[in-house]
Amino acid sequence: MSHDVVATARNASPAQDSVTAAAATPDRAQPFAALGLTADEYGRIAGLLGRRPTDAELAIYSVMWSEHCSYKSSRKHLRQFADKAPATDVLLAGIGQNAGVVDVGQGYAVTFKIESHNHPSYVEPFQGAATGVGGIVRDILAMGARPVAVMDALRFGPADAPDTRRVLPGVVGGISFYGNCLGLPNIGGELAFDPCYAGNPLVNALCVGVLRHEDLKLAAATGPGNQVILLGSRTGPDGIGGASVLASASFGGTGEGAKRPSVQVGDPFMEKLLIECCLELYQAGLVVGIQDLGAAGVACATTELAAGGGTGMRVRLDSIPLRDASLGPAEILMSESQERMMAIVEPRHVAAFLGICAKWEVPATVIGEVTDTGRLEMTWHGQQVVDIPPGSAANSGPVYDRPARRPAGQDALIAAGPARLPFPGTGAELRADLLLLLGSPDACDKTPVTEQYDHYVRGDTVLAMPHDAGLLRIDAQTGLGVALATDGNGRYCQLDPYAGTQLALAEAYRNVAVTGARPLAVTNCLNFGSPEDPAVMWQFTEAVRGLADGCLQLGLPVTGGNVSFYNQTGGTPIQPTPVVGVLGVHDDVRRRVGSGFTVADASIVLLGETRAEFGGSLWAWLRHRHLGGRPPAVDLEAERALARLLATAAERGLIRTAHDVSDGGLAVALAECCLSGGTGCVVQPPADPASFLFSESAARAVVTLTVAAAPELLRACEEAAVPAAVIGTTGGALLEVTGLFSVPLAELAEVYRAPLGDLVG
């Protein structure tokens, strides 16, 4: 559609820097620092090229060597995901591709990935979040898959902070606008609040796509003579330097309006057309290789395609259709205009390719060709402005071994445990604490947010919010499906980033398992402060080590992920917040297990062991503003046993409902089961009711079953070595803890629904 002003850039200003000019003027000063490069890095570029870079080349290196694109501070540590990878035959494509691809059986493969859009979403919440969704969807599309669902993991400052009122409705509105308009169901995610995110919210978007094994596409420009085609939106002056200037530096706390032009603007309608167009191009067999344009735009797509194919590429930058005719080569290379893809096409297929693009009204232009020179060469009105080895920008960026040091205050933080906090003892105290937790923005009803997202479109959503995981049907005949969950807990990670990351992994794993699915693979989005701060670097290295070790123990490959550094306000970093996504396979979604209590007189069984574990708990934080001690103990063998048991129980039809026990403990879990299913319950507490209700011991789930099925389930638990206790019965219109207190469901519902309705407006 022609809401873009069609501009044919013929800005052939004689002042353009060229390869010849660069060789002739070796000492010309260049603004490398303003582009985010250090003097060392600038020197290295000159060394690689044997001359100073042209302005266009400098643009390419500045974005490709940015933290965001090159992973220069994290790369050394991320290798653990490969080094410690469990033996697996489910991975069809792994780390380094646009997204990992996993075999889910019956000839189907699934690709999924989560990515951050934190910094843009703070500067401009609506467009920042919207384009975060758009970007991750294109990553999935580039693998040859049809995107089928999205999820999002969000963190904000306190719900009553003035800026949260600006940021949260904008972010939610942006996700709603873009995802709904694309026709992708939003099937879950997370929403949490903490003061540490007040000046640096987290917006992590996940997309999942489905393909047949044979449809897998890779980002490789192969076959010299093949044509390079840019398709989608025209290139404009939006998002220039987004990867380097915005996503790879800290916010100072004020004056971020100056960075607003670095945020991109999304057009989901164009993206919808681009999706359908690309899928038809794939179907017709017209695509040799393809890459989405995200961070670093044309610079990234051309260097990665050429490096991926081990070839060279010649590109005429002046042939790229523009929205703003005044753009020069460097700006075109760095622009992060949305809704664009770059495809490699055999010459004999170009006409058919352009025909399908025309059918979908997607602009498409041949901008160059694949060569066998091993050089990426670009011209601007006949003048050569780029001549570099593509791998030097795409793969050979600097790698830093940043100093990491355990923070000085870490021991004191752990020593100040929750043991001496006053615990609730009487029925009235326990009741008040349940209502405090349930009525907090963290544990409350998220419907005012999630009802802005369409979770029905495409007609394959079997479970979505408020269930523990999203569950999608892939094959209507066989019932094959996939479950997805994301989790992360900044408080746990602040106390112990190694254990905290494993707890995030364990929770996502458990959330997938409660639906009856078998966990299969992992993605992650690692949100941290500045890597130049040794304390943050220590948190990061511990988190990566924890995740790699945990995945090895659970037998799950890490398929890919994303690192977001510089999440801090001034010198204060956010709590380390690795968000872990787990994908599981469901053999038959018709046997899915939901979380709500829907029938009366079912036995309630608590699976797993409850200990007095309050370090980092929601109760300690909300009741006492206390954060100290150790997070709950990690027992991945117990998690694995629980997951196996849940899969078996679902398959044998032993359980009616299952719900993960985590933030806020059993009390919050039971309240959620009652409210989402509309049925009350009566439970009998053991000797320590505070731990029974509010402890956050891991590896636990609450399930319900018919009284008749109880002996069989308990036998299965014994065989699986999963502790199990019958704790009560469903029914009635109260949540009752025998001998201590009861709350009418109507009162629970009122408390549960209050916080977000007001905030979202």
Place this chain on the structure above:
Amino acid sequence: MTARIGVVTFPGSLDDRDARRAVQYAGAQPVELWHDETSLHGVDAVVLPGGFSYGDYLRCGAIARFAPVMGQIVQAASRGLPVLGICNGFQILCEAHLLPGALARNGGLRFITRDVTIRIENDTSPWTRQYRAGQDIRVVLKSGEGAYMADPQTLARIEANGQVLARYASGNPNGSQRDIAGVVSEDGNVAGLMPHPEHAIDELTGPSADGLGFFASVLQAVAIP
């Protein structure tokens, strides 16, 4: 012979796949109709599905009504072809003046996805004859501009003519006048509904299977004796 029911895909249509599945569930054959076609390929009825046709630019449905396929649909509708517009399809039918009234921004100003109960009022249209007047059904509402609006004279007329197809029965979710969730044309063959019956055809993936009645009804209505 199986009835053939066309489902139009505009650029930006999203629930076209769901509508085709609902047609299939009801036992009819779905026929894909592309927005720039000038033939309806002899279909027995047409569904305009939900989505954001042309990105909802300008105004919901305002561009889609000028699509070549709409010219054919307007002509066929005047000859009695059953046409159902769901959500964005309803907006398009209003823009095309095949249905009275218009759809405005939700009262709460936000997009909402919600399971809603609607009460069928007109059980004689080709799309609702398998329901009975007064019957409550559970379907899905998901829209940002779903508030039904019309001037007082139009409202009085459609009420008097029995053109109110269904009303929201579990609270008014979006500020629609007189709780109106759907209307039919004077002749009764063209229907528009803001909630989505095609998302309520199977309890596995929807709040109920109540919505299947729309598709079963039209199948009955166009049955060749």
